[in-house]
Amino acid sequence: MKPRHNIYIDADTSAELEALAARPGTSKSAIIGDALRHYLRHRGANALDEALRIRLDRLSRESALVRRDIDVLTESLAFFVRLYLTFNAHTPVPDKATQAVANERYQKFIEQVGRQIAGGRKSFESDETEAEQ
Secondary structure (H helix, E strand, O other), X not given: OOOOOOOOOOHHHHHHHHHHHOOOOOOHHHHHHHHHHHHHHXXXXXXXXXXXXXXXXXXXXXXXXXXXXHHHHHHHHHHHHHHHHXXXXXXXXXXXXXXXXXXXXXHHHXXXXXXXXXXXXXXXXXXXXXXXX
16 A cells, blocks of 8 residues: 655646646656656765766876876977987997996986976977967
8 A cells, every 4th residue: 555645736836737637547646756756866866966076076186197197208208309319429338437427317317307397398399489488
């Protein structure tokens, strides 16, 4: 047996309910039951929207981190190519002194990439672009 509920609705809503219930195969109880089920299901949608918002915010932050990492890699490659083409037209056979110079250049390379990233400048931008900024 179904539980009985008494509700009060305004006259306009009551008239609309009467018009819908006048159609064959429908009843006021069925219409109200369907409307309540729909309302209760979609009320929970706010919680789902909140969960999706949190997830999308996290994905946006992760995407920004990935973008930052790509910028670091691109900057490193651009700076390395510039240094390589500038200083190393011909590389002698490596010895201890050459390896020490190479290690020192590598440390300077890392420092320069860090400065470029921190300063927001990019090595692969043209000089005209840098002058406009």
